[in-house]
Amino acid sequence: MLDKIQKDREKRQSAWEAVINYFRKRSLYMLHYCTGCGAIELPPIMTSRWDMERFGIAPMATPRQADILLVTGYASQKTIKRLIYTYEQMPNPKWVLGFGSCTINGGIYWDSYNVINKLDRYIPIDLFISGCMPRPQSILSAMKKLQEMIGKGEAKGYERYKQNYEWYKKNQRKLLERETPFLDGGEK
Amino acid sequence: MITFGTIVILGILISLIIWLFFRENKVISWILFILYTGFSFVLLLRLYGQWQYYEAFKSIIYLGNIKIKFTLQNNMLGWIFAILIFGISFFNGLFSLGFSKSKYSKNIVPLWTLILSASILILFAKDFILFFVGWEYLTWPVFFIVNQGKKKFYSDSMYYFALNVLGGMALMLGIWLVFKNTQTLDIKTSISILLSHKASIHTFWLLIPFFIAFLVKSAAYPFHVWAPRAHSSAPADFSPFISGIMIKFGIFGILLFIYPLLSKGFIPGTYHGVPTTAYFLSWLGIITSIVATVLAFSENNMKRLMAYSSVANVGYILTAIFLTTPLGIEGGIFHTINHMIFKVIIFITLAAVYFRTGTADMSKLGGIAYKMPITFMTFLIGIIAAAGIFPMNGFTSKWIIFQAILEKHFYLMAVAMFFASTGAFLYLYRALHSIFLGQIKPEHRDSVKEVPFLMQIPMWIGMILIISIGVFPGLVLKPLIPFFNSIGLPAKYILTSLSKLPGSFGQLNTLNAAIIFGFAAVLVTILFFVVAKHHKKPFMDNYTAGEDPKDWGVDENRYQFAYGFYQPFEKKFLPFFKRSVDMFWQYFGFYTKHLGEWFNNIFKDDNNFGYIAIIGIVIIFIFGGFVL
Amino acid sequence: MIFLILLKAFLITLWVVFIGLLFLGIGRKITARIQKRYGPPFYQQFIDVIKLLAKESIWHHWIMILGAIMALGGLIATALHVPIAGILPYDSNGPIFLVLYLSAIGYLGMAMGVSASGNPNAPLGIGRALTLMLGYEIPFAAVLIIFMGLTKSSYFLQIAQSQAGGILHWNFIRYPLAFIGAEIAVQAMMAEKPFDQMIAPAEIASGPLVEWPGKFLGLGMIQMGVSVFIETAIITNLFLGPSHNILDFTLKQFGIYFIALCINAVMPRFKIENAAIYLWTIPLGLGLLQMLITFVL
């Protein structure tokens, strides 16, 4: 009996979630963290050529109000720190879009001493956009895809971050708070 | 029972006792003070309705052939002032009793009781002699309190002293002129005599000394410079008294002597049914409020800022009173009473902040509200009232003042008053933010806590009073109906119920409006707490454009917006305002001092020129007298 | 009796919030079309508000919550005192001074709430907003006082009814200077361009709203809608004649908002002090000129 009530409640909650998710996917406030060259692709998406506002996506100035964190391009060791700080300031639910090859595997900077290769080791990324640079169309299609995922309740990056918080913190700490050199050869 | 005599004599006696025996013991002093004010309050309360009551004292002083008789006559206006003064002082005393633990406290009880007994003389005096005695008797103790016997307050308190001595001298001159013209010192009689031969050429000049005396006391425009300085140098728990009560004596004087003369056409000439002189003085009130408002924008000392706010409110009151219409008087008196209440409350909260932090510089404060919530709520309600926003008492009286201005169709005046009224919002928000909100300073994080309950009592009472008068203006206006009847307030302006505000251009049911406001607030509160959850974050976890403040050594001190709050505004307007009056009084003081030094030097020098010159002047005067 | 008043108030509140948010949504669409974009659907603002209300929020101190409640509560109470085609929850007739000073409590609540967040950008934005407020209140007061003087009443309802008898009796035709002055003042009141210094996303990170997440922002959006409603309703009552029904009234309101939007879409932004000075010269000058023409000549 109790089980049944519990199950019913879960079902109801999920129905409630589904309704809310509809509103969430139709209204996304975006904080663009313009680290690299990718920022130049944003104006065409926002202005009259592609106009992302028709999908309910609007730019916002502060992380407190944002739903999406758009990381446009590579993140260096120094920027990743700001990125994590910003991401943690955003209230739930929140999603991260990795933009361009650099966020996937470092792109052309893959063997550089300061460019992060895999961004999703440090913050949970819901969707990557491949390309160097990705064209505005692909960004828009990624947005649509993200909306679809949110609508279905699949985009759960923020919950992944909560569940695997220790793992993410460990990776972040390894990079940012290291005490020994990575390579032999040691101190300068 | 001899009420007034008792209060005056008791005040002097208590002052002496404290000065002789309890100078070091602040607690006993303040308890005596509370007992005295409470006792006097009860005594005065019993006099409501007995408007024929008077106390006469025989004296042996002769002035010419007239034997002076001192009479204290109960009157409605004086009674309402007195009851407020003793009530406010009572609660202020409770606050000060708590405040006396602080190292910033001084034992000002002996002087304060003297001031209170002097106020009785002013408020109930039937003749000018007693009025003048009370007036001077009020001025001097305040000077000693403001000065605090410290050198660093010398120049600030000098502004108070010089201007108020000027006012006192002007008052004496005025009384002499009145006596010369009417051969009587009784206030009421002299007014009627003056009115009976108003065509005389002296009429206007006769009033000028009185204008100066009363405008100085009420810190109106050209004389406003003393107010911010006196407030900032006075002990924190005495500032409420200056703003709440002291400056109202000027308004009382105007109501007592100038208003009856002007409204009966003592000075010929009218403009739209208002005596021309009064019309210009109305504009003086507007100028006072605008100047004080603009000066308050750039003020960093919280007590000075609120002092400017008081000056601005005095401007509204003067405007209303000098309309010389019954509705204007109603608005003026109502605003005087409301201002007494909310400004005392505001200054008490500032004193509470001072009590805990020991600074009056707003840039050194911030975030106090998180540690002193009651004080903050009191201050908030106080400034809402001061800004004249609806559910508080400031709105009700401002409504009547606006109605009074519109009744006379002075539309430009109403627009100008809107400027001052909106400007109040700016500096009050600045005070709210800089003192109470924003980031809390590291040095205040642990040391600051809420004031003890004893000191909260006046705050609670004040909050209740402010809100209840705001919702039920009849609480104040209804008891005053006999007075309004005596000045001829038309029946349509007299309250029919507790919550119906009268007005020339329409009425307002404050209770209904308050219900609607409460309804909306409840609705929003329900909405807020029904929807998604919220959780708390520390203050430094804040939007910093992605930077961790700790990395840059940025602490709460530097993450607070405190300097140059209205800088764009100041840049454009302040040079114009700063130059005008402050500079004038500074130069005035400078040259007066030089003149004094020059005379001083005459006697200091070894040569006998000075003596010869003085003797010469005396001889010239004597012979001149013979010749003329 | 009191329940009837409250029921009426509740229904009017729903209407005000609905129309306010609808206007904001249509406004976004129109702005998009002026900029040759497709634009969001007209009901976008409702979606935004519901999403924000469902979003988790952070707060720093309960004063923030108090401020948010005061802000929206004050503005809703204001809206309930502005006659909507003559409809009011009780027979207040729309007292003008009450509306002016009650809306101030909304702004004070907002200012207090954002200050309590501890972010210096917020008071910076509020400081700008208040400087602007000092600018637009004066010409607006001048215009209001003209009509108060003409009708000898301080009620919106009487001013609206005094224009009965066809479009030629409407105040915006009879007193065009006052209308232009009030329009400019209302543009500033809505913080539309060229008077949007307080928001300035690129300068001070959307100013007062910098630390307002989730439902705070949701309430803020409702508040924005309500304030648009109040401002357009005031202008409609003052200038656009008596309205026969609520639809008529709303269409007139929309007309006012449409003008503001069109100006907003094509304008740059004033500097802070220049905005105040502009408001004290052109609109105030127009208002005073109208006053002179009406009462003296």
Added chain:
Amino acid sequence: MKIKEMLENIKKEFPYIGTEIQEEKQARIYVCNDKFLNILTYLRNEKFEHLANIFAIDWIDEKEFEINYNLWSYEYLVSIIVKVRIPRDKAKIPTALNIWDHAQIYEREVHEFFGIEFIGNPDLSPLFLHNWKDLPPMRKDFDTEAFSRKAFDVGEREGEK
């Protein structure tokens, strides 16, 4: 004044330097470690007031660092690069702080990326890199690929073997 004359003048003053004209408005001066401050002082007095930047080159095969001072004259509109070579092992060089105040930040940068010590510069704390513990990254003997693999957990790439 032509650039050739200018260099001849300098050479007259300091016979031990090497000069080379790059272009019409660009020249190089080669100088050994212990004398270069004199040249810099002289050049500054001869209207080369602007120190555009300081940069280093790692000649790993010759076991030398080359420090370059990029100077510009507003008077003659001529750029001169002063090149100083120092041994690579425990590289040290006197600071140019006494000649140009703003050399401080350039030297700090060079120190951070090459590990060259500027004797007399009071503040050589890290400027750009976040919490750097390895060899200075711009040195040729620093293996950036290995570092990247290790620090950023790249592992083996697909199709690399």
